[in-house]
Amino acid sequence: MSALVLDNIGLLVTNDAAIGEGPLGVLRDAALVLEGDRVAAVAPAGAAADERLDAGGRCVIPGFVDSHTHLAFAGDRSDEFAARMAGRPYEAGGIRATTDATRRASHAELRELTKRRRAEALRAGTTHVEIKSGYGLEVETERRLCEVAGEVTDDVTFLGAHVVPAEFEGRAGDYVELVCGRMLDACAPLARWIDVFCERGAFDAEQSRAVLVAGREAGLGLRVHGNQLGPGPGARLAVETGAASVDHCTFLDDADIEALAGSKTVATFLPATDFSTRQPYPDARRAIDAGVAVAIATNANPGSSNTTSMSFCIALAVRDLGMAVEEALAAATLGGANALRRSDVGRLTPGARADAAVLDTTSYVDLAYRPGVPLIAATISAGRVVEVLPHSLSGAHPM
Numbered sequence: 036m037s038a039l040v041l042d043n044i045g046l047l048v049t050n051d052a053a054i055g056e057g058p059l060g061v062l063r064d065a066a067l068v069l070e071g072d073r074v075a076a077v078a079p080a081g082a083a084a085d086e087r088l089d090a091g092g093r094c095v096i097p098g099f100v101d102s103h104t105h106l107a108f109a110g111d112r113s114d115e116f117a118a119r120m121a122g123r124p125y126e127a128g129g130i131r132a133t134t135d136a137t138r139r140a141s142h143a144e145l146r147e148l149t150k151r152r153r154a155e156a157l158r159a160g161t162t163h164v165e166i167k168s169g170y171g172l173e174v175e176t177e178r179r180l181c182e183v184a185g186e187v188t189d190d191v192t193f194l195g196a197h198v199v200p201a202e203f204e205g206r207a208g209d210y211v212e213l214v215c216g217r218m219l220d221a222c223a224p225l226a227r228w229i230d231v232f233c234e235r236g237a238f239d240a241e242q243s244r245a246v247l248v249a250g251r252e253a254g255l256g257l258r259v260h261g262n263q264l265g266p267g268p269g270a271r272l273a274v275e276t277g278a279a280s281v282d283h284c285t286f287l288d289d290a291d292i293e294a295l296a297g298s299k300t301v302a303t304f305l306p307a308t309d310f311s312t313r314q315p316y317p318d319a320r321r322a323i324d325a326g327v328a329v330a331i332a333t334n335a336n337p338g339s340s341n342t343t344s345m346s347f348c349i350a351l352a353v354r355d356l357g358m359a360v361e362e363a364l365a366a367a368t369l370g371g372a373n374a375l376r377r378s379d380v381g382r383l384t385p386g387a388r389a390d391a392a393v394l395d396t397t398s399y400v401d402l403a404y405r406p407g408v409p410l411i412a413a414t415i416s417a418g419r420v421v422e423v424l425p426h427s428l429s430g431a432h433p434m
């Protein structure tokens with residue numbers, strides 16, 4: 036197989052402390068040798084290969100792993116956002132508006148919208164995404180959402196238990212039965228994960244547990260939306276059921292932190308949601324210091340966080356969640372991989388998937404230091420090079 040070398044990397048983040056300096060495993064003046072869709076080697080600059088691309092001294096990081104998105108939906112809720120900015124509080128009920136639009140959309144439309152959003156994320160440096168269903172809330176649309184998500188990622192999450200749809204108002208128990216029965220039967224073959232929104236206004240602890248247990252019996256891994264709008268049982272339920280992650284974590288109390296610290300459940304922070312809903316930011320520092328494994332993700336969705344930018348989430352995590360830049364970068368790459376229980380992404384080490392982001396700068400610190408500036412020069416996804424800034428890999432020096 037012919038090898039491609041990404042050469043003249045000023046600063047390479049591998050996320051492997053055994054390969055380079057510090058917890059990020061950083062190397063200076065390095066080269067990345069790729070064979071097909073895999074990393075073949077990490078080497079000093081000047082490594083030989085069949086084909087050579089010049090990174091021009093830029094910083095190269097593992098591609099972002101966005102472990103929490105809702106990219107499969109139709110419709111727009113910019114009016115709701117504008118109203119919220121004018122003082123109306125965020126409520127989970129807005130999900131139903133997207134459900135109406137999503138149910139009306141054709142399969143071709145849903146496929147096109149999902150692919151377009153996936154492409155947007157790729158241009159922003161995200162090389163792996165998880166995508167949830169959850170805007171169908173009836174069997175066929177949930178199944179269709181899992182199907183279109185599966186066309187762009189192998190981390191598909193069935194989220195039939197997002198909220199109780201209007202037609203089941205006052206009959207949440209009946210809806211949970213549908214989710215755990217016919218809907219799960221239709222979606223489980225297309226998904227890797229099951230998720231539940233365990234929150235006041237969505238599903239309580241008992242209903243959430245029922246959904247998770249049914250999902251596990253159907254062979255799915257578990258994820259939980261929890262502690263988003265207030266304190267609640269989500270984080271502890273995630274630990275109790277052995278979920279891979281509990282996501283949001285805006286309101287964690289001491290007992291939640293203690294439970295998470297003694298578990299393998301990753302606490303995934305979604306700071307763009309707190310930004311877009313004007314909620315308080317969680318204290319990630321407290322969780323990290325207690326020994327909790329953490330990730331950050333975009334939660335890209337039309338209601339509470341309409342962004343695919345992991346760089347923006349890193350900037351927020353550093354500015355407002357108390358993370359060091361290195362911690363935020365690790366949480367956006369390796370942390371996301373851990374939250375998805377994957378060892379093939381989130382790192383640039385031999386054997387890993389050849390997923391990288393080439394920054395148009397010499398240091399990853401700029402991801403937080405220069406918020407809002409488009410810093411992705413190129414993305415490499417499973418060995419395929421996507422130049423975001425034309426000619427950025429021809430050797431020109433970054434700004």
Ligand code: NIG
Nearest residue numbers: 129130232260336337338339
């Ligand atoms: O993560 N928490 C539940 N689901 C989404 C909300 C999506 C929406 O408002 O449409 C979230 O914030």
